[in-house]
Amino acid sequence: MQKSLKRLKKQSSNMDNYKRTKLLTLAREAIALAFENKKPDLEFYKDVDESKGCFVTLHRKKQLRGCIGYIQAEPLYELVPRAAVAAALYDDRFKPVTKDELELITIEISLLTEPKQITGDSEDFPKNIIIGEDGLIIQSREGSGLLLPQVAAENFWDAHQFLNALCQKAGVSFQAWKEKHTKIFKFQTEIFRE
The missing domain is CATH 3.30.1490.150 (Hypothetical protein ph0010; domain 2)
Incomplete structure (x- = not known):
């Protein structure tokens, strides 16, 4: 299921729409593959190598469904899939997202500046x-x-x-x-x- 990219708030950024879309695709792919105990091939995503902290937030019908992130800056192509899977399966405030539910989930990514x-x-x-x-x-x-x-x-x-x-x-x-x-x-x- 292809979802369109929406940018929240106009904020200064060095990240273009191509890289944003790529990170959202990576997050969704990582969650989908986690249901099969697999991980995405990160070679395709290595051009999104900026190091930042990030959080991945999941919503279902505008209701929070999971949110996990990391403050420590790491290459985003490594950090985003880890945060996405953790938000979907390991946020202890919620039951894990199911494979069938994934298409109903909207993914949001927050990239952090240095605190x-x-x-x-x-x-x-x-x-x-x-x-x-x-x-x-x-x-x-x-x-x-x-x-x-x-x-x-x-x-x-x-x-x-x-x-x-x-x-x-x-x-x-x-x-x-x-x-x-x-x-x-x-x-x-x-x-x-x-």
Whole structure:
């Protein structure tokens, strides 16, 4: 089933439509082959060798069906299939996607910029966050977590709510982002989907 490419948000990017389409094709192929315990032949995809972190999000009828990704930058032709299979089969919030269900799934890929630590007084952190553009990462003694930029926009959160939700995702107290030992990073994404 061929799906058309849709680009979300106009954002600056070095990735052309050809490479975006190729990554979406690779993600779908990787999931389909995983049902047969096979992997795609990556030779065809090696021209998409940019190293970035990425997340693959799966939707069925606009409902989240799985989302897994990796912050650490690696060649996308290696990272995208790994994230796609993990989102389809190993996101423990959902039952695994089935072979018959795959044609009903829409694939979305988020490519991450390198995270930058937000520094200064934690009370000023919300002023440094642009809702819908910045994703967040928290690292504390008690846990860590990540939320993509679109999560805050889809939930109509302000920056304080976004930071509190990030803490919840990490399994730490809602105000942990204000603690001295806690580090908050922000990043941007290039998002595209079928």
